[in-house]
Amino acid sequence: MLTRKQHKLLLFIDSHLKQTGFSPSFDEMREAMGLRSKSGIHRLISGLEERGFLRRHHHRARALEVIQLPEMEEELPTNVIRGSFTRQKQDPVKIPLYGRIAAGLPIEALADTSNSLSIPADMLGAGDYYALEVAGDSMIEAGILDGDQVIIKKSDQAENGQIIVALIDGQEVTLKRLRRKGNMIALEPANARYETRIVPAERLVIQGHLAGLIRQY
Secondary structure, eight states: OEEHHHHHHHHHHHHHHHHHSSOOOHHHHHHHHTOSSSHHHHHHHHHHHHTTSEEEOTTSTTOEEEOOOOOOOTTSOTTEEOOOOOOOOOOOEEEEEEEEEESSSOEEOOOOOSEEEEEOGGGOOSSOEEEEEEESSTTGGGTOOTTOEEEEEOOSOOOTTOEEEEEETTTEEEEEEEEEETTEEEEEOSSTTSOOEEEEGGGEEEEEEEEEEEOOO
16 A cells, blocks of 8 residues: 555656656655655655555665556545555567667668567557667666667657667667757767767757667666
8 A cells, every 4th residue: 555645756756767767866756746855755765665556676776666556446535545456467569679769879770670579568558659779878877878778669759858769860770868959859868978969950850759678687
């Protein structure tokens, strides 16, 4: 069972992950919950971990994973929400694995469709998806490491702050966070060692945004 605050925070984290592909900061969670200090957020996250709704990846910055979402039940006390831990098993889904994408300096776009990647069906929503292998370390502060396989939802549109696959001048492809500045687009890394790249909007095509990540150990 979850308290109302735990439930609210869990939904906020889940929504932020789905919209941006990375975990919210403690300041963002504190503001969303209307709390004055981060200590309250730490207690809520610890409670969600103990109940099996959330997992923290301590070796990665700002890395939270939602394991399960609760279900509302009217007969419970008003400050408690019951969690459902049942999950229907689904067959894995195969999506194209196009090749390596630079998370550092841009590289030529790869269009090899001979390989595929099998992933859990519940990682995907509606729409078309493909996978790319990350090369480089410019997105490590967003929890994306060299060698990770990123799941990309195909789209030519994205919101500010989303991590996107950007095709520049029809030949360079890179994985960066999108920021629009008038008629210019800033491609922001998540590593202080790298500089933001700014290009005119007409030189850039959005080829999708981050929807998930797979890492092998």
